[in-house]
Amino acid sequence: MTAFVKIVYGERTFELPVIMGSEGEKAIDISKLRQKTGLITLDPGFANTGSCKSSITFMDGEKGILRYRGIPVEQLAEHASFKETAYLLINGVLPTRKELNKFSVMLNDHSLVHEDMQLFYHNFPRASHPMGILSSMVNALRSFYPELQTLEEEINITVTRLLAKTRTMAAMSYKMSRGHKVVYPRPDLAYCENFLNMMFDTPVKPYQIDQEVVNALRVFWILHADHEQNCSTSAVRIVGSGRVTLYAAISAGIAALWGPLHGGANQAVIEMLADIAESGGKIAPFIERAKDNKDPFRLMGFGHRVYKTYDPRAKIMKKMCDTVLPRLKISDPLLDLAKELEEAALKDDYFIEHNLYPNVDFYSGIILRAIGIPTNMFTVMFAIGRLPGWIAQWKESMDDPNWKISRPRQIYTGPTEMDYLPIDKR
Numbered sequence: 001m002t003a004f005v006k007i008v009y010g011e012r013t014f015e016l017p018v019i020m021g022s023e024g025e026k027a028i029d030i031s032k033l034r035q036k037t038g039l040i041t042l043d044p045g046f047a048n049t050g051s052c053k054s055s056i057t058f059m060d061g062e063k064g065i066l067r068y069r070g071i072p073v074e075q076l077a078e079h080a081s082f083k084e085t086a087y088l089l090i091n092g093v094l095p096t097r098k099e100l101n102k103f104s105v106m107l108n109d110h111s112l113v114h115e116d117m118q119l120f121y122h123n124f125p126r127a128s129h130p131m132g133i134l135s136s137m138v139n140a141l142r143s144f145y146p147e148l149q150t151l152e153e154e155i156n157i158t159v160t161r162l163l164a165k166t167r168t169m170a171a172m173s174y175k176m177s178r179g180h181k182v183v184y185p186r187p188d189l190a191y192c193e194n195f196l197n198m199m200f201d202t203p204v205k206p207y208q209i210d211q212e213v214v215n216a217l218r219v220f221w222i223l224h225a226d227h228e229q230n231c232s233t234s235a236v237r238i239v240g241s242g243r244v245t246l247y248a249a250i251s252a253g254i255a256a257l258w259g260p261l262h263g264g265a266n267q268a269v270i271e272m273l274a275d276i277a278e279s280g281g282k283i284a285p286f287i288e289r290a291k292d293n294k295d296p297f298r299l300m301g302f303g304h305r306v307y308k309t310y311d312p313r314a315k316i317m318k319k320m321c322d323t324v325l326p327r328l329k330i331s332d333p334l335l336d337l338a339k340e341l342e343e344a345a346l347k348d349d350y351f352i353e354h355n356l357y358p359n360v361d362f363y364s365g366i367i368l369r370a371i372g373i374p375t376n377m378f379t380v381m382f383a384i385g386r387l388p389g390w391i392a393q394w395k396e397s398m399d400d401p402n403w404k405i406s407r408p409r410q411i412y413t414g415p416t417e418m419d420y421l422p423i424d425k426r
Helices: 033-037 073-079 082-091 097-109 117-123 130-144 151-177 191-200 211-223 231-240 246-257 265-278 284-291 312-328 333-347 349-353 360-370 375-398
Strands: 003-009 012-020 026-028 057-060 065-068
Touching: 003 033, 012 033, 065 073, 065 082, 065 312, 073 082, 073 211, 073 312, 082 097, 082 191, 082 211, 082 375, 097 151, 117 130, 117 151, 130 151, 130 246, 130 375, 151 191, 151 246, 151 375, 191 211, 211 312, 211 360, 211 375, 231 246, 231 375, 246 375, 265 333, 265 360, 265 375, 284 333, 312 360, 333 349, 333 360, 360 375
Parallel strands: none
Antiparallel strands: 003 012, 012 026, 057 065
16 A cells, blocks of 8 residues: 655645655655645755665665665675675676676776877876876776677676776876886786786886785775765766766766765875874864864764764774784874874764764775875775776666656745846946
């Protein structure tokens, strides 16, 4: 039996159906609200608005739950490879051994970047942020790789190209920014190992692959692979609704991810720690400023808009920090500050009462710094991890039989009609 919500407007009553998701989530279907009543809803930030139905990711912020295609992210982080996770998100099921081997071969086959693309890199100013470069280069991929003969073939190969080449392009941007020779992907290395080798291998000092570091990167990418309808994912869906190419939709997602309130938060964590260090390294004054509602300062990497308890991804990354940092034996004052800040916040009643626990951005910033990733590459690392989710969300929206181009409404608050005045009468 279908449930309904009644809306009373003036002297008329309207009924709108209630729909339910597989995890018991309920939503009022307002798709015909304007048609029936002439009204629209106003929901700044879309905190109470569902933009789509999706079978990809389930999250419950009240209970600290995150699952990809029904599988808890904790299990994937412990047992799965990043390639398995990507396959799961994009195709809806975990791959068989045969399917995973085929997927791995395709990723290797498409990991090289057209040599002409290096000309683009060389013409960006040296001070360009890697995220701006990556967004531009992903969009440019369409110019180098024409459409194929069938839609299914095109999507499969385009998806593989993006997963393989974006990793290569990210490493290239880092190498070129430092004036180093580009290191090409090796077919004998797996996805995570290949990236680290392309980033850090040099003719003078060959990169020594450490499996603990590889594992940390694998977990980081898995935990960032999707996160429901966030800012960048919504950007991918909205841009994609105009039926642009996948390259253009992903480029939009990268641009949306760039901001410090979204994917740039892990970079902002390290920058905040640097500011604390430069001001004398005392944690207490910054803790007090964060608790002052009149002070615009905020502790980056604490709390989350959705999670009202501990971020489940943060628990996993914290464990990874506790494992990797002692092994690497790094002496870094910023990492020492981070552990001091974490300890102080977890004991503070204000932070506990307001659920301001360290989130995944806090611990991932520490991990990325520990394994040698430059701060301005942090958000690029996030983007590589989020690629499978963006692709899955774009693909799902393309397959939606109820597809409509995204076209939000607004409540106009400007001046009413007025006549144009010639410039000498203004």
